[in-house]
Amino acid sequence: MPVEGDTVIRIKDVVKEFGPLRVLDGVGxxxxxxxxxxxxxxxxxxxxxxxRCIAGLETIQGGTxxxxxxxxxxxxxxxxxxxxxxxxxxxxxxxxxPHLTVERNITLALTLVKKQPKEEARKVAAEVLGLVxxxxxxLSYPEQLSGGQxxxxxxARSLALKPQVMxxxxxxxxxxxxxxxxxxxVMEDLARRGMTMITVTHEMGFARRVADLxxxxxxxxxxxxxxTAELFADPKTAEFRQFVGSEL
Amino acid sequence: MSYxxxxxFLADRWPDFVAGAWLxxxxxxxxxxxxxxxxxVCALARVYGGPVLRRLVGIYVETIRNTPLLIQIFLVYxxxxxxxxxxxxxxxxxxxxxxxxxxxxxxxxxxxIQSIQRTQLEAADCLGLTKMQTILHVVLLPAMxxxxxxxxxxxxxxxxxxxxxxxxxxxxxxxxxxxxxxxTYRSFEVYxxxxxxxxxxxxxxxFALWAIGLVLFERRRRLGTPL
Amino acid sequence: MIQLSANHIxxxxxxxxxxxxxxxxxxxxxxxxxxxxxxxxxxxSRLLRGLAGIYIQIIQGTPLLIVLxxxxxxxxxxxxxxxxxxxxxxxLTIYAAAFLAEIWRGCIEAVPKTQWEASDCLGLNPFQQYAxxxxxxAVRIAxxxxxxxxxxxxxxxxxxxxxxxxxxxxxxxxxxxSTFEPFAIFAIVGAIYFAICYPLSLxxxxxxxxxxxxxx
Numbered sequence: 001m002p003v004e005g006d007t008v009i010r011i012k013d014v015v016k017e018f019g020p021l022r023v024l025d026g027v028g029x030x031x032x033x034x035x036x037x038x039x040x041x042x043x044x045x046x047x048x049x050x051x052r053c054i055a056g057l058e059t060i061q062g063g064t065x066x067x068x069x070x071x072x073x074x075x076x077x078x079x080x081x082x083x084x085x086x087x088x089x090x091x092x093x094x095x096x097x098p099h100l101t102v103e104r105n106i107t108l109a110l111t112l113v114k115k116q117p118k119e120e121a122r123k124v125a126a127e128v129l130g131l132v133x134x135x136x137x138x139l140s141y142p143e144q145l146s147g148g149q150x151x152x153x154x155x156a157r158s159l160a161l162k163p164q165v166m167x168x169x170x171x172x173x174x175x176x177x178x179x180x181x182x183x184x185x186v187m188e189d190l191a192r193r194g195m196t197m198i199t200v201t202h203e204m205g206f207a208r209r210v211a212d213l214x215x216x217x218x219x220x221x222x223x224x225x226x227x228t229a230e231l232f233a234d235p236k237t238a239e240f241r242q243f244v245g246s247e248l
Numbered sequence: 249m250s251y252x253x254x255x256x257f258l259a260d261r262w263p264d265f266v267a268g269a270w271l272x273x274x275x276x277x278x279x280x281x282x283x284x285x286x287x288x289v290c291a292l293a294r295v296y297g298g299p300v301l302r303r304l305v306g307i308y309v310e311t312i313r314n315t316p317l318l319i320q321i322f323l324v325y326x327x328x329x330x331x332x333x334x335x336x337x338x339x340x341x342x343x344x345x346x347x348x349x350x351x352x353x354x355x356x357x358x359x360x361i362q363s364i365q366r367t368q369l370e371a372a373d374c375l376g377l378t379k380m381q382t383i384l385h386v387v388l389l390p391a392m393x394x395x396x397x398x399x400x401x402x403x404x405x406x407x408x409x410x411x412x413x414x415x416x417x418x419x420x421x422x423x424x425x426x427x428x429x430x431x432t433y434r435s436f437e438v439y440x441x442x443x444x445x446x447x448x449x450x451x452x453x454x455f456a457l458w459a460i461g462l463v464l465f466e467r468r469r470r471l472g473t474p475l
Numbered sequence: 476m477i478q479l480s481a482n483h484i485x486x487x488x489x490x491x492x493x494x495x496x497x498x499x500x501x502x503x504x505x506x507x508x509x510x511x512x513x514x515x516x517x518x519x520s521r522l523l524r525g526l527a528g529i530y531i532q533i534i535q536g537t538p539l540l541i542v543l544x545x546x547x548x549x550x551x552x553x554x555x556x557x558x559x560x561x562x563x564x565x566x567l568t569i570y571a572a573a574f575l576a577e578i579w580r581g582c583i584e585a586v587p588k589t590q591w592e593a594s595d596c597l598g599l600n601p602f603q604q605y606a607x608x609x610x611x612x613a614v615r616i617a618x619x620x621x622x623x624x625x626x627x628x629x630x631x632x633x634x635x636x637x638x639x640x641x642x643x644x645x646x647x648x649x650x651x652x653s654t655f656e657p658f659a660i661f662a663i664v665g666a667i668y669f670a671i672c673y674p675l676s677l678x679x680x681x682x683x684x685x686x687x688x689x690x691x
């Protein structure tokens with residue numbers, strides 16, 4: 001069981017608008033260190049936008065987001081560089097750099113951002129590639145890998161920076177079912193090692209099995225939130241009941 | 249036809265041709281390198297810059313691409329000197345060729361940069377790379393790889409177009425030819441020789457650009473697939 | 476020294492008519508020679524493909540200025556003294572043909588292979604396949620880059636000034652020789668070229684978008 005210690009992420013009354021469209025409408029919850037949070041909901045419910053806000057990729061119009069002590073989501077945040085060290089993000093479309101080898105994809109930020117010497121960065125790369133089971137793909141290029149392998153490299157690339165929090169944005173949505181499993185296994189392993197994780201996902205099985213906390217979003221709001229087992233056992237709202245029913 | 253071809257003048261004049269060709273190489277390598285830098289910076293401004301900057305670059309590109317190089321060279325050499333900025337023929341040639349090259353490079357590199365997806369920039373951002381690091385390591389190289397064939401063709405075209413700088417008496421290959429033919433009255437032979445030298449230079453430039461591509465684009469070298 | 480006056484500008488604009496005429500000659504000549512070359516480039520016969528390829532390689536690897544010198548000074552000394560307009564028209568034709576052939580070859584090849592197969596199955600002979608199926612489609616694809624290349628032709632007619640043909644660039648030099656205001660004069664000359672070329676550039680881009688939209 002993760003230790004219910006300090007709060008790593010505080011989200012309060014967050015409002016995000018795209019022009020006239022209000023995508024997030026007063027969203028708030030806290031995440032404790034070591035917790036695994038699954039954000040679920042239909043497409044268009046605002047769950048991916050929320051994750052992008054936490055990652056600092058979007059500016060917010062109202063409320064506050066605090067991640068590892070850094071204020072996020074306001075333009076000109078001084079702590080941006082530090083935030084990048086503390087928070088890793090994995091995308092649905094992997095976003096590996098196609099012109100770089102697997103190893104260089106991982107060492108790029110280590111040498112440029114953390115200013116590590118090349119040798120040290122290579123050691124870190126070997127270590128994280130071991131974690132995702134791709135040690136032998138060190139010198140391959142992204143196009144030579146399957147989607148599942150690319151996504152595992154993307155996870156390794158984030159892990160290499162030793163973040164305190166990992167964010168996963170529908171990381172298996174672009175994958176075939178058989179490739180999905182290998183990526184989810186890596187994530188499950190991470191959760192077991194005590195990584196603080198927020199994952200936006202369609203994989204209800206994964207959410208039930210791995211998440212400590214489930215956030216159900218509906219129309220830009222946190223519609224229902226609670227410990228995984230409780231929430232699935234006893235949905236309080238018709239919307240969540242219907243959602244769970246349709247996803248199974 | 250009673251004309252007899254006579255290449256005897258080559259015996260004493262060949263060093264002139266070599267010197268002319270060498271100056272052509274120097275002028276064009278300098279202009280290609282400088283023009284590439286100018287064009288790449290302008291292309292970045294055109295894609296990522298603010299509205300004013302984008303507009304200014306657009307005006308630069310359209311002005312250069314829709315006027316003859318000859319007039320651009322005259323403006324730099326005769327025009328600037330009449331305004332008090334006296335440049336040598338060689339420097340004028342490099343300036344004019346660079347400005348010209350820059351405009352074409354801007355258009356080509358812009359297409360390459362625009363082909364880099366926004367998500368690549370987001371990934372770099374999430375890894376903590378600065379804007380400058382992102383441009384250098386994530387944007388420029390793949391962008392360049394995508395448009396490298398067009399870029400190479402443009403470089404060769406510039407080398408050929410540099411013959412126009414003979415008109416401000418930069419003593420490059422074409423000017424050398426003009427000089428030799430006015431001494432020898434063997435214009436047909438002289439220009440045939442120079443045409444062959446230009447053909448050889450074109451082949452040389454293509455080969456050099458291909459080799460540079462191999463060094464620059466490691467992924468392509470190893471996999472042989474387009475990006 | 477003579478002041479730069481409205482008369483000078485009028486003179487330049489009148490000279491620009493020769494630029495336009497020379498451009499038209501070059502384009503017509505280039506098209507006339509370039510189309511057969513393009514067809515040779517996509518022919519079944521290796522010999523035809525090779526011959527056209529060699530011509531294109533040589534011309535695309537030689538400065539237009541040298542071609543111009545060869546046809547004016549070179550041919551003159553060999554015994555075929557050409558008028559500057561003829562020499563310039565000939566050189567630009569030789570030059571434009573090589574580039575147009577390459578552009579058009581690409582456009583013919585851009586017509587999907589299945590179109591050949593389909594028209595073949597309908598029993599059309601090769602000439603009919605070209606005339607009724609392939610070329611009409613290739614023309615659509617070819618129009619934007621062809622109009623774009625006309626800009627190159629217009630700009631390159633300025634080289635005719637070098638052999639003394641009085642078109643726009645030469646007229647600029649003549650005016651400059653009496654007024655000594657090179658910056659103003661060549662800026663005006665440049666502006667006149669721009670006025671001819673820019674509409675062509677815009678048209679090319681506009682057509683490009685239309686072709687793209689039509690395909691999408």
